[in-house]
Amino acid sequence: MPDAIVGRATAPVPGLAARAARTGSSPVRDILALTARPEVISFAGGLPAPELFDTEGLAAAFQHVLAEDPLRALQYSTSEGSPALRAAVAARTTVRGLATDADDLLVTTGSQQGLTLLATALLEPGDVVLVEDPCYLAALQIFSFAGARVVPVPTDDEGLDPVALDEITARERPKLLYVVPTFQNPTGRTLSAERRAAVAEVAARRGLWIAEDDPYGELRFEGEPVPWVASFPGAEDRTALLGSFSKVMAPGLRLGSLRAPAALRRACVIAKQAADLHTSTVDQAAAARYLAVSDLDAHLGRVRDAYRERRNALVDGLAAALPEGSRWNRPAGGMFVWATLPEGYDATALLPEVVRHDVAYVPGAPFFAGPPDPTAVRLSFVTHSPEEIREGLDRLRKALDGAGRRHG
Structure with a gap:
């Protein structure tokens, strides 16, 4: 009997999921x-x-948390993230013009994960997502894995066209709009306050979520900052704001944040529990220490x-x-x-x-x-x-x- 089993032809392994292909x-x-x-x-x-x-400052922060409280820094943590780090991010967000409490935030493993969590919490296969054209490449990958139908919104030298956005939203009935309104990747363009207000108005009138990705906003060389889309009337209850330490501290830390309305944020916490339980405890502790004792600005x-x-x-x-x-x-x-x-x-x-x-x-x-x-x-x-x-x-x-x- 064993010889017969060995001699039998083997079946091929099942194929990859369609999303991977x-x-x-x-x-x-x-x-x-x-x-x-x-x-x-x-x-x-x-x-x-x-x-x-700032390698010296970051090294000192890691040395401090590992010397002062190594057992906590090396242990499992909550999915929501370090209270100290969330408080520090909330304070910086508030100073930049968007009143935020620590409990409004979820710490993510880079803002890339924040967008993945949003896609998991919001999108069913076949749902329509609107994106700027051209768009950040990894966002297109995330929406593809989610099985979404991605529809481009035309842009010009000033960024996304709000008139086209309104027309496409009426036609396609999307669930989500993804934008990088400040120093966009790949174009470097910044959406004006007037266009941001128009985007918020369209989202409120037509009924869709906004994912506002802001990894570059603190890298302004000239001109005055433009308020986040999330701060404009109509967008407050429907915008998820993604932040990142990759461009302002160090990308190897893989630290980001997600600010979202309560129900969406809770859904993203559950999605994060399924993805990785929580973001690195020691990296969060070091970042919180760095923000407490160093002058990031x-x-x-x-x-x-x-x-x-x-x-x-x-x-x-x-x-x-x-x-x-x-x-x-x-x-x-x-x-x-x-x-x-x-x-x-x-x-x-x-x-x-x-x-x-x-x-x-x-x-x-x-x-x-x-x-x-x-x-x-x-x-x-x-x-x-x-x-x-x-x-x-x-x-x-x-x-x-x-x-x-x-x-x-």
């Missing part, structure tokens, strides 16, 4: 793997400058000064680096510049030649939920020094000169 890898992560060589000057990844991390001032200089180096050098007829913006903060090459160029097709010159960018096409613009390019200016940026632009000019036109 339909959701591709992030092109940005794939490009980062291709450009990991140290000689490459990469404008591709949105990687904060590591030399600007002073640190951010130094970061903003450095990033402003790097943005200037990139934007001021693009005229010489890109083909005549290219367009680009000059963001007032954040991490990204959005450029378009002249008609007939294909940024994706050109990338291998660009990488051969030890420089890299991210083609803009994958960021579109609707028909892509093959001429679009996302350029990050924060990772390299001004001198490296100028060298990278010189390499980019030579690569594009050598490649000539690519007709897509």
